[in-house]
Amino acid sequence: MTEEWRPAPSAPEPAAVAEPVVVARATALCKTYGVGEARVVALDRVDVAIRAGELTAIMGPSGSGKSTLMHCLAGLDAADGGEVWIGDTEITALRDDELTRLRRDRIGFVFQAFNLVPTLTALENITLPLDIAGRTPEPGWITRVIDAVGLSDRLRHRPGELSGGQQQRVACARALAARPRIVFADEPTGNLDSRAGAEVLDLMRQCVDSFGQTIVMVTHDPVAASYADRVLFLADGRVVDEMTGPTAERVLERMKRAEGTR
Numbered sequence: 001m002t003e004e005w006r007p008a009p010s011a012p013e014p015a016a017v018a019e020p021v022v023v024a025r026a027t028a029l030c031k032t033y034g035v036g037e038a039r040v041v042a043l044d045r046v047d048v049a050i051r052a053g054e055l056t057a058i059m060g061p062s063g064s065g066k067s068t069l070m071h072c073l074a075g076l077d078a079a080d081g082g083e084v085w086i087g088d089t090e091i092t093a094l095r096d097d098e099l100t101r102l103r104r105d106r107i108g109f110v111f112q113a114f115n116l117v118p119t120l121t122a123l124e125n126i127t128l129p130l131d132i133a134g135r136t137p138e139p140g141w142i143t144r145v146i147d148a149v150g151l152s153d154r155l156r157h158r159p160g161e162l163s164g165g166q167q168q169r170v171a172c173a174r175a176l177a178a179r180p181r182i183v184f185a186d187e188p189t190g191n192l193d194s195r196a197g198a199e200v201l202d203l204m205r206q207c208v209d210s211f212g213q214t215i216v217m218v219t220h221d222p223v224a225a226s227y228a229d230r231v232l233f234l235a236d237g238r239v240v241d242e243m244t245g246p247t248a249e250r251v252l253e254r255m256k257r258a259e260g261t262r
């Protein structure tokens with residue numbers, strides 16, 4: 001059984017460029033909150049495909065559905081309609097216990113507020129998901145991750161003894177510890193100053209380039225989005241545009257245009 005979902009080849013031309021491998025995809029994803037006058041359509045038949053080994057940024061005005069999309073893609077929130085696939089598993093068809101296991105084994109999370117356990121050391125935080133799952137880390141992997149996040153000399157510190165940027169780098173290492181298929185990062189630099197934010201973004205870029213990690217990041221920040229391979233733009237619960245090879249200037253320009261049309 002293949003781990004990855006691949007779109008069916010469209011035409012068997014020998015010279016055709018290979019389709020990118022897709023790690024996560026959503027089709028016709030719908031999510032509505034509230035009823036009657038309070039009804040809000042947060043996602044309106046969204047189709048997205050997250051490519052393997054890329055950093056994908058999700059951008060859009062406040063309320064455009066970024067967090068809802070990420071939560072539905074990651075199985076943290078249930079959609080009202082449509083499908084979400086992670087690899088070859090349709091997560092919208094899973095029972096709660098199956099979904100919990102899939103999230104634990106195949107998905108990593110990085111949150112704006114770090115969400116580290118304050119009483120545990122940095123190292124204990126990093127290995128916590130593996131410990132909870134009763135899994136032994138792959139030999140050498142945790143060391144590689146710790147080297148990548150540059151925290152070898154801080155492993156015995158508790159989160160309260162680390163800077164915000166260091167805490168977020170611990171959170172990144174925790175997300176990578178189980179070698180997940182995909183990492184979802186929700187405003188990972190939202191609580192950091194620009195220097196610490198740049199370190200975290202450099203780290204995420206390095207995880208993509210060196211480990212082939214697939215990462216999806218929700219952000220408001222055009223500079224953060226410029227680290228991505230591809231930016232998806234949401235407006236009113238729909239994907240309205242995408243940009244490959246973004247620069248901060250082009251992303252800012254696109255966001256201004258979106259604001260102007262609201």
Ligand SMILES: Nc1ncnc2c1ncn2[C@@H]1O[C@H](COP(=O)(O)OP(=O)(O)OP(=O)(O)O)[C@@H](O)[C@H]1O
Nearest residue numbers: 033034040042060061062063064065066067068069
């Ligand atoms: N639990 C909820 N109950 C009711 N409405 C909700 C809930 N969560 C989100 N919404 C609404 O759904 C829409 C999309 O919200 P979402 O948080 O996904 O947007 P966002 O693009 O992430 O916004 P922001 O950038 O401000 O975080 C918004 O109109 C929001 O008010």
